[in-house]
Amino acid sequence: MTAVDPMPSATKVPDLLARARDLVEPALRQAVTRLDDQTRLVASYHLGWCDEDGRPTTGSSGKAIRPGLTLLVTEAVCGTPDPGVPGGVAVELVHNFSLIHDDLMDRDSRRRHRRTVWAVWGDATAILVGDALACLADEVLAECGSPYAARAGHALAVATRELIRGQVLDVAFEQRDDVGLAECVDMAVGKTGSLLGASAELGAILAGADPATCEAFRRYGRELGLAFQLVDDLLGIWGTPEQTGKPVFSDLRAHKKTLPVVWSLEYGGTPGxxxxxxxxxxxxxxxxxxxxxxxxxxxxxxxxxAMAEAAERVRRAGRALYVGGVQPANREQLDQLAQFVAERQL
Amino acid sequence: MTAVDPMPSATKVPDLLARARDLVEPALRQAVTRLDDQTRLVASYHLGWCDEDGRPTTGSSGKAIRPGLTLLVTEAVCGTPDPGVPGGVAVELVHNFSLIHDDLMDRDSRRRHRRTVWAVWGDATAILVGDALACLADEVLAECGSPYAARAGHALAVATRELIRGQVLDVAFEQRDDVGLAECVDMAVGKTGSLLGASAELGAILAGADPATCEAFRRYGRELGLAFQLVDDLLGIWGTPEQTGKPVFSDLRAHKKTLPVVWSLEYGGTPGxxxxxxxxxxxxxxxxxxxxxxxxxxxxxxxxxAMAEAAERVRRAGRALYVGGVQPANREQLDQLAQFVAERQL
Structure with a gap:
């Protein structure tokens, strides 16, 4: 891969993510206009763009960490984030497909301080809108005109199935009281690692990187994803409703086998x-x-x-880029992003 | 497109479909082995390959009309069905994704004389297994090695979203008592026409046909799909449980706005x-x-x-091939298939 000038390193991660959001959101909105009226309304509500009746809102539409990752990687590889935009749109669509279906399966009625899709429109709509967003992700990639679109589509399909496998495990674990840490980590790699891995990988693919470099970025994203999940699990116990958009202790209330809980059960002695x-x-x-x-x-x-493990995963993410031969100048922003993920709001 | 020797016209449509099933099923089974253990068990049960505990069964796994259509078209275009096999696998996977989700949304508890997925394993499993099959369809196409794989993947994504749009309308119609015939036909084109259209289109794409020929086959499949839906609606009222695998009058019981019902409400005078x-x-x-x-x-x-309209749609299907310049020798089997669909079990 070619070394390019890094972005000014004074740029803070939240600013980088905001810039990615600004680049991806118009294309995401454009994609959503293709949906039928009812599906478009529900998708726009879920994405934070309007209220239940379709009136535009100015609220937060999430951190967009996945498209941010895609664009940072594309820029690191080829000097401009632009070719990564369809990839950013696609991973954000797949992420939101999985959120809508997961909220329904978990019967979570709040997300980002608002009622979830199934809670407003019912189960059938939540299933269908999720299905439509997953499908739209394929269309966006297939039509983007990149010579690497087919490779990107394949990488996204593989990651999406891995994401579904993670949720299969998550659902199964709620019925069991003997879930070990290794299984639980495997589930988190599926649920969170796979799509963050694909977010980074798609950024590299669409920038025209060679397969070894794409694979290095995929591994970077997976490790970052596991750090992200560990922090999410910590917030699910100790986060405030302001931080998480959910009631306090929501994961404990649902008896969720999150990573800190499972570690405690396996290695936590008497308190465990x-x-x-x-x-x-x-x-x-x-x-x-x-x-x-x-x-x-x-x-x-x-x-x-969980805090130490998150730090370790951030270290491994950096190492994946180093081993993959990514130039130091191109790693700087990505290391900062990994650091930011691990430290967010704790 | 090149004229090729037609298959012996003595070959009956059920034999053609059985032959297509024999060609597609090994590849379909191979694809399903990629799924995680739980998802594979549920998918194999749904596809009629095993019972709820995974014991192999010898029961029917459906008519496989969609892959049959794909392979017949591929053969008509290039003389051999082989390049169409990944397309046949992909459309069958998308079809089964939609069946599993639709059964859940409609709360249908029986299909093909057996309990449906949600009825056996619950809602979350039905959502996830459906999601996984849709995703697997993308993977199969992306990995098939055909130079036309990306085009096929795009056509399938477009058709899948149209299929979802049809189900969105179907769900919405159950809450309304003023559904007109035009809306109802639009819904059927989405729910059934789109995927049968894509089944034929993918057969042509993977055979290397030019875009105009692919489009002719797509229109053929859509018309055939509407004929198929009309017959399905008739069976949903007058079919026996042996024919349909569902209780008698199941669509009437669910107050479904099927095509014969909506026509009767709009044009049926006093009985309407x-x-x-x-x-x-x-x-x-x-x-x-x-x-x-x-x-x-x-x-x-x-x-x-409904019977007359089904016959009319079969006529239009034949006309789409004629207008699209498909050679008479290559149309014969496809006309027979359309005829078979319209006449099945009535």
């Missing part, structure tokens, strides 16, 4: 055993009960482990 | 008005009530219209 007993209880826990469970995860060491 | 009054009643109808409603559709002329 107490946590297992707490999870085995049925009925609706009180706020005090939930607070107590969070303390158990902390005493068991699950919180500390 | 009686039918409207019947549909407006709530509560669980008895078998006698359902029998009465079926008689009203017949008296209103809805049954006769």
């Amino acid at each position: 055993q107490e946590l297992a007993a707490w999870l085995a209880e049925t009925g609706d826990p009180s706020e005090d009960d939930l607070q107590h469970a969070a303390v158990l995860v902390e005493r068991a060491g699950g919180r500390e482990w | 008005q009686e039918l409207a009054a019947w549909l407006a009643e709530t509560g669980d109808p008895s078998e006698d009530d359902l029998q009465h409603a079926a008689v009203l559709v017949e008296r209103a002329g809805g049954r006769e219209w």
Whole structure:
């Protein structure tokens, strides 16, 4: 790959992500206009562009970490983010397809401080709008005119199926009380690592990088994805509703086998055993009960482990780029992004 | 396109479909092995290959009309069905993705004389297995090695989104009592015409046909699809459980706005008005009530219209091939297939 001038390193990660959002959003809005009226309304609501009746809103439409990653990689490889835009649109569409279906399966009724799609329009609409967004991602890539579109489409399909496999495990784990850490990490690699991996990989593919470089970026994205999930799991226990857009302790309330919880059950000694007993209880826990469970995860060491593991995954992400021969000048922004992901709001 | 020797015209359509199934099924089974264990079990059950516990079964796995269409078109264009096989696998996967999601949305608990996926494994599994099959279709095409794979993938994505649009309308119509015939036909074109259109189109694309020929086959498949849907709607009222795999009168019981019903409401005079009054009643109808409603559709002329319209669509399908310049020798089997679809089991 060719070394190019890095972006000014004074640029902060939130600014980089905002710039990516500005580049991707017009193309994303353009793609969404292709949907039928009903599906377009629901998709636009979910993406934060309008309220339930279609009136435009000015609220946040999410951090757009995936398209941000795609564009940063494209720019690192070929000096301009532009060829990565269809890739950014496609990964954002796949991400939102999975959010809409996951919210339904998990019966989560709030996301980004608003009611979720199934909670507003019902199950059938949530299924169909998710399906439509996944399909639209394929169309956007197939029509983008890049000589690398077919390769990008294939990489996205493989990652999407891996994402679905992660959710299959997630759903299955809720019915089990013997989930080990290795299985849980495997699930997180599927649910979060795969699409962040593809986000970086698509950025490289659409920039015309050679296969070895694309693979290095894919591994970088997967590691960053696992760091992201660890932080997400920590926020799911200790994050405020302002940070997460969900009720406090929402993952504990749902008895979710998140990484800090599973680590605590497996390696957390006596507090871990107490946590297992707490999870085995049925009925609706009180706020005090939930607070107590969070303390158990902390005493068991699950919180500390998850923070250290997130840092380790950031290190591995950087190493994937180094081993893949990505030039130092091109790694700087990407290392900063990985760092930002691991430290966000904790 | 090149004229090739037609297949022996003594060959019956069921034999042609069986031959297509024999060509596509090994590749379909190979594709399904890629899925994770749980998803593979559920997909294999849905496809009729095993029971709920994974024990192999010898039951019917459906008529495979879509892959049959793909392979017949490929053979008509280039003399051998082989290049069409990945297309046949992909359309069958997309078809089954939509069946699994539709059964869930419609809360249909039986299909092909067996319990549906959501009825056995629950909603989340039905969503995820459907998602996985849609994704697998993309992978199969992307990896097939054909120089036309990207074009085929794009055509399939466009058709899949049209299919989803049809289901969006279907779901919306169940909440309305003023659905007109034109809307209802539009819905059927989406739900059934789009994928049968793509089945034929992919056969032509993968055979290397020029764009005008591919478009002629797409139009042929869409018309055939509408004929297919009309027959399906007739079977949904007058078909036996042996024919349909569903309880008798299942569409009437669900107050479905099928084509013969909507035609009767719009053009059926007094019996049509009686039918409207019947549909407006709530509560669980008895078998006698359902029998009465079926008689009203017949008296209103809805049954006769649907049969005539199916024949008209078959005629238009043939005409699309003629106008598209497809050679008579290559049209013969395809005309027979269209005829077979319109006459099946009535």
